Amino acid sequence: MKALRDPVVLLAAPAVLYLTLLYALPLGWLLAKSFSGPAGLTLQPYTEFFGDPFNWRVIGNTLGSALWVTVVCLAIGYPAGFALARAGTAMQIAMLVAIILPLSVGVVVKAFAWQIVLRRDGVVSQFLVALGIWDEPQRLLFTEAGLVLGAANIFLPFMILPIYSVVKLIDPRLSEAGATLGATPSYRFVRITFPLTLPGVVSGVAFVFSMSVSMYVIPSLLIGDRFQTLSTLTGRSFLFMRNEQLGSTTAVILLALAIAVVVASSWLARRLGSTE
Amino acid sequence: MIMAHSSFLDVSGAEKSFGAVTVLGGVDLRVAQGEFVSLLGPSGCGKTTLLRAVAGLLGLDRGTVKLDGEDITAKPPHRRDVGVVFQNYALFPHLTVAENVAFGLKARRRAAAETREAVTQFLELVHLSALADRSVRALSGGQQQRVAVARALAVRPKLLLLDEPFSALDRKLRETMQIDLRRLLRELGTTSVFVTHDQDEALTMSDRIAVMNRGAIEQFDAPEAIYRRPATAFALEFVGLSTMLAGTVTAQDGTTVAVDTAFGPLRAHGNFVPGAKVLLAVRPERIKVEPAGDFAFAARLRDAVFQGSKVQLHFEAAEGDRLMVETADLPHGVPAPGTELKLGWAVADTLIYPAPAS
Numbered sequence: 001m002k003a004l005r006d007p008v009v010l011l012a013a014p015a016v017l018y019l020t021l022l023y024a025l026p027l028g029w030l031l032a033k034s035f036s037g038p039a040g041l042t043l044q045p046y047t048e049f050f051g052d053p054f055n056w057r058v059i060g061n062t063l064g065s066a067l068w069v070t071v072v073c074l075a076i077g078y079p080a081g082f083a084l085a086r087a088g089t090a091m092q093i094a095m096l097v098a099i100i101l102p103l104s105v106g107v108v109v110k111a112f113a114w115q116i117v118l119r120r121d122g123v124v125s126q127f128l129v130a131l132g133i134w135d136e137p138q139r140l141l142f143t144e145a146g147l148v149l150g151a152a153n154i155f156l157p158f159m160i161l162p163i164y165s166v167v168k169l170i171d172p173r174l175s176e177a178g179a180t181l182g183a184t185p186s187y188r189f190v191r192i193t194f195p196l197t198l199p200g201v202v203s204g205v206a207f208v209f210s211m212s213v214s215m216y217v218i219p220s221l222l223i224g225d226r227f228q229t230l231s232t233l234t235g236r237s238f239l240f241m242r243n244e245q246l247g248s249t250t251a252v253i254l255l256a257l258a259i260a261v262v263v264a265s266s267w268l269a270r271r272l273g274s275t276e
Numbered sequence: 277m278i279m280a281h282s283s284f285l286d287v288s289g290a291e292k293s294f295g296a297v298t299v300l301g302g303v304d305l306r307v308a309q310g311e312f313v314s315l316l317g318p319s320g321c322g323k324t325t326l327l328r329a330v331a332g333l334l335g336l337d338r339g340t341v342k343l344d345g346e347d348i349t350a351k352p353p354h355r356r357d358v359g360v361v362f363q364n365y366a367l368f369p370h371l372t373v374a375e376n377v378a379f380g381l382k383a384r385r386r387a388a389a390e391t392r393e394a395v396t397q398f399l400e401l402v403h404l405s406a407l408a409d410r411s412v413r414a415l416s417g418g419q420q421q422r423v424a425v426a427r428a429l430a431v432r433p434k435l436l437l438l439d440e441p442f443s444a445l446d447r448k449l450r451e452t453m454q455i456d457l458r459r460l461l462r463e464l465g466t467t468s469v470f471v472t473h474d475q476d477e478a479l480t481m482s483d484r485i486a487v488m489n490r491g492a493i494e495q496f497d498a499p500e501a502i503y504r505r506p507a508t509a510f511a512l513e514f515v516g517l518s519t520m521l522a523g524t525v526t527a528q529d530g531t532t533v534a535v536d537t538a539f540g541p542l543r544a545h546g547n548f549v550p551g552a553k554v555l556l557a558v559r560p561e562r563i564k565v566e567p568a569g570d571f572a573f574a575a576r577l578r579d580a581v582f583q584g585s586k587v588q589l590h591f592e593a594a595e596g597d598r599l600m601v602e603t604a605d606l607p608h609g610v611p612a613p614g615t616e617l618k619l620g621w622a623v624a625d626t627l628i629y630p631a632p633a634s
C-alpha cells in the first residue's frame with residue numbers, strides 16, 4: 001500500500017504494463033500449453049521430446065553453435081574492448097561509431113551479406129587461398145564454421161560494449177600500485193585488471209550467449225534446414241507443422257537453457273571475483 | 277638531523293616537460309639512508325611528477341635517478357624496490373584488507389609462511405588486525421590510508437614515497453596519523469620522501485624539507501633552518517607566517533644595509549648596492565613590542581587579534597604596507613586599535629631578498 005503511494009513507483013508502471021501484456025501473458029500461455037495434454041496437466045510433451053535422439057542433436061546444435069559464437073566474440077571482443085577504452089578521444093569516437101553503426105543495419109540484411117562473403121568465390125575463401133592456407137576455393141556457406149563466423153560478427157558489439165565500459169572505469173593507478181609493489185605486467189593483468197573486468201565479461205557473455213542460443217534468421221540464411229536448432233525447430237513447429245504443443249515445449253526448453261547458462265555464468269564470475 | 281654524507285637516493289638534473297610546459301626544470305635531490313624528506317610546494321609545482329619519476333611510473337626527459345648506489349633511471353617500476361602510497365590510496369577494490377597487504381609479497385613469490393607473518397605484523401603495526409578480512413570498500417578514509425601504508429611497507433622497500441597521504445582526512449585524524457606514521461617509519465628505518473603542500477605537516481614530520489616552486493627546489497634544509505633563514509622570498513612566504521615590506525637600499529656599510537621602507541629606515545644583514553629594490557620580512561614572533569633592541573620605531577596599531585596563548589597585532593603604515601607581530605608578552609593587556617606602539621627586533625632577524633623584477 002505504501003509502495004503504491006510512492007510516486008516513483010508509478011514511473012515503472014508503463015514498463016510493467018507493457019511487459020505484462022506483451023511478454024508475461026504470452027509466456028504464461030506458452031508454459032501452460034507445453035504442460036497441458038488432452039487429460040489436463042502432463043509431462044508427456046517433454047518425455048516425448050527427450051525420448052527422440054534427433055531432438056538431442058537439436059539441443060547439441062543449439063548449445064554448440066551458441067558456445068562457439070560466444071567464445072569467438074569473447075576472444076575478439078575482450079582485446080577490442082580494451083583497445084577502445086584506452087584509445088585517444090578521437091580514435092575512441094571513430095571506433096565507437098564503427099561498432100554501433102552496424103547495429104542499425106537489420107539482421108536479415110547482414111545475414112544476406114554474409115551469404116555472399118561465405119560463398120566459394122567469396123572474400124573469405126579467396127583470402128585463405130591467397131594466404132596459401134587453402135589449396136583451392138571452398139564454400140563456407142551452409143557450414144557450421146560459416147554460421148559461427150557470421151553470427152559472431154553480428155553479435156560482436158554486444159561483447160565489446162560491456163567490456164569497454166568496465167575497462168574505462170578501472171583506475172589506472174591500481175596497475176601502477178601493483179607495479180610499485182613488485183608485480184610484473186602479466187601478474188598485474190591476471191591479479192588486478194582481469195578480475196576487475198569480470199563483470200563486463202559476464203554481461204557480454206550473457207548477452208551474446210542468450211542472443212545466439214535463440215537466433216533464428218542467421219542459421220536459416222547461413223546454414224539452412226540441415227542444421228536444426230531449438231529456435232528454428234520452434235519456428236517450424238508453429239509455422240509449417242502447425243504443432244503448437246511441440247513449439248511450446250521447445251520454446252520452454254530453450255528458455256530454461258538460456259536462463260541456466262546466464263545464471264551459472266554470473267554465479268561463476270562472482271566466485272572468481274571473490275577468491276584471491 | 278641526519279647529514280647526507282653518502283646519498284641513498286640521488287636524483288640529478290631531472291627534467292620533464294609535457295608538450296610545451298616544463299614541469300621539472302633540472303631538479304637535484306639527495307636523500308640519506310633512513311631520512312624523512314618532505315617535498316613542500318604549491319599545487320602544480322611538480323611534486324607528484326618528481327615522485328612518479330622516482331618510482332619509475334613516468335620517464336624523465338633528462339637526468340638520472342640512483343638508489344643505493346645503483347642507477348635505476350631505465351628500470352621499470354616493478355624492479356625498483358620503491359614503494360608508493362598514492363594520494364587516493366589506490367587499494368585493490370576486489371581484495372580484502374589482508375589480501376591487499378599480501379599483494380606485493382605474493383607478487384615477489386615469497387614463501388607462504390613468510391607472507392602470512394608479514395601481513396600479520398604490518399596489520400598490527402597500523403592497528404588493523406581486527407579488519408583483516410574486511411573488503412577495503414567497507415573502510416573509512418583513515419583506515420584505507422593505513423592499509424595503503426601497510427601494503428607499501430610489507431615488502432620492505434628500499435624507499436617509500438608518499439603523495440599527500442593525509443589530504444583526504446580531517447584535521448584531528450590527520451594529526452594523530454602524522455605522529456603514528458612518523459614513529460612507524462623511524463622504527464623501521466625506512467627512507468621516505470613525502471609530498472605535501474601543508475607547511476605544518478612538513479615542519480613537524482621532516483628531517484629535511486625541500487621547498488619546491490615551479491619545477492625547481494628553492495631550498496633544501498632542516499625545518500628550523502628553513503623557518504629561520506628562508507633562502508628565497510618564495511620559501512619565506514610558503515613556510516610560516518610573515519608580512520613583507522618593499523624597500524629601497526639607501527646605504528651599505530660592511531655586511532649591513534640600510535633600507536628605506538613605509539615604516540621608516542630599517543637595517544638588515546646583506547649585500548646590496550644602494551638603490552637596489554628589496555623585500556624585507558621579520559617573523560612575527562621575533563618582533564618585540566616596546567623593546568630595548570637594536571633599533572625601534574613607532575607604528576600605529578590597526579587591529580589586535582586575541583588568540584589565547586598569544587596576541588596577533590597588525591600594524592599599518594601610511595602607504596598601506598603591513599607588519600604583523602605575534603607576542604605573548606603584553607604587560608598592559610591588549611592595546612586598543614589606533615594606539616602608537618614602539619616595535620623593534622635584532623638586525624639579524626631582518627630577512628632581506630631582492631625584489632622580483634616586475
Ligand SMILES: Nc1ncnc2c1ncn2[C@@H]1O[C@H](COP(=O)(O)OP(=O)(O)OP(=O)(O)O)[C@@H](O)[C@H]1O
Pocket residue numbers: 294299317318319320321322323324325326473
Ligand atoms: N600527464 C600530464 N600531461 C600534461 N600535463 C601534466 C601531466 N601531469 C602533470 N601535468 C602538469 O604538470 C604540472 C605539475 O603537476 P604535478 O601533478 O606534478 O603537480 P603537484 O605539485 O603534484 O600538484 P598538486 O599539489 O596539485 O598535486 C601541472 O601543471 C600539471 O597540469
Ligand SMILES: [Mg+2]
Pocket residue numbers: 323324325439
Ligand atoms: Mg600532486
